[in-house]
Amino acid sequence: MTSEITLFVNPTAGRGRGARAALPAASALRAAGFSVRTVLGEDAADALTRARDAVEEGTGALVAVGGDGMANLALQAVVGTGTPLGLIAAGSGNDFARSLGMPLRQPAAAGRMIADALKYGRVRDIDLGRVGDRWFGTVLASGFDSRVNDRGNRMRLPAGRFRYDLAMVAELAALRPVPYRITLDDGDVREVEATLVAVGNGASYGGGMRICPGADLTDGLFDVTVVGDCGRATLLRVFPTVYRGTHVDRPEVSVLRASRVELAAEEVTGYADGEPLGPLPLTASCVRGAVRVVGP
Numbered sequence: 609m610t611s612e613i614t615l616f617v618n619p620t621a622g623r624g625r626g627a628r629a630a631l632p633a634a635s636a637l638r639a640a641g642f643s644v645r646t647v648l649g650e651d652a653a654d655a656l657t658r659a660r661d662a663v664e665e666g667t668g669a670l671v672a673v674g675g676d677g678m679a680n681l682a683l684q685a686v687v688g689t690g691t692p693l694g695l696i697a698a699g700s701g702n703d704f705a706r707s708l709g710m711p712l713r714q715p716a717a718a719g720r721m722i723a724d725a726l727k728y729g730r731v732r733d734i735d736l737g738r739v740g741d742r743w744f745g746t747v748l749a750s751g752f753d754s755r756v757n758d759r760g761n762r763m764r765l766p767a768g769r770f771r772y773d774l775a776m777v778a779e780l781a782a783l784r785p786v787p788y789r790i791t792l793d794d795g796d797v798r799e800v801e802a803t804l805v806a807v808g809n810g811a812s813y814g815g816g817m818r819i820c821p822g823a824d825l826t827d828g829l830f831d832v833t834v835v836g837d838c839g840r841a842t843l844l845r846v847f848p849t850v851y852r853g854t855h856v857d858r859p860e861v862s863v864l865r866a867s868r869v870e871l872a873a874e875e876v877t878g879y880a881d882g883e884p885l886g887p888l889p890l891t892a893s894c895v896r897g898a899v900r901v902v903g904p
Contacts, residue, residue, distance in 0.1 A: 675699015
């Protein structure tokens with residue numbers, strides 16, 4: 609393996625934490641004997657082109673510095689290439705890094721861990737979700753949570769996470785069940801009234817909400833969490849339990865497992881790794897061993 613490592617940096621992640629995190633991460637990698645170059649982009653498309661160029665030129669690893677959006681962009685560059693992906697978690701949610709057991713918002717520690725793993729060959733292949741030509745590592749969200757994202761993205765103020773708290777309050781006031789048609793890989797079709805449906809390759813989204821707590825990155829299957837028709841009061845009772853993953857024990861919640869899932873519903877957007885995929889219907893496939901990652 610070449611000793612050159614490419615840092616793929618989102619300078620705006622976490623209100624500038626991405627830019628600040630790149631320096632101690634690079635220092636840790638250099639101290640371990642690696643040479644480091646940094647890739648930035650004028651926008652997401654330009655950054656992805658530059659990251660793909662680095663992979664094609666034979667970089668020893670692509671290390672994304674930022675949050676789940678940056679991790680998702682990095683996936684598009686390394687998937688299927690065999691180039692290891694490392695994560696320096698410096699965003700707001702960091703769910704992909706969390707699923708890999710990486711330190712969160714500790715860039716020097718994460719850099720040392722990545723350097724040590726690369727030196728001693730601690731890399732592994734994990735599954736990814738694929739929708740069309742887009743790949744995702746954590747969760748495809750739809751329904752109430754995606755409507756919160758839609759509303760938050762339309763709001764100019766306030767800045768930061770509080771915007772999404774306000775968006776959630778507004779969506780709670782307008783809460784209504786969505787008629788879904790869920791088709792699983794064995795041809796099983798479920799028609800349900802649901803508050804949300806989450807397709808999990810990984811366990812969590814939204815900064816540690818364990819919406820699919822049983823999801824395994826190496827089993828070739830999605831965990832599909834279906835939160836049925838429930839009112840505002842019930843949803844507010846269920847919501848805190850999502851951080852522990854105990855919501856799946858409630859009667860309103862069911863979990864399905866499949867390697868291929870089609871979701872169909874009217875006026876619902878799908879989001880994966882927090883990034884918009886487009887309106888339903890969408891079909892997600894779980895691809896075994898799609899990407900090589902560096903981790904503990």
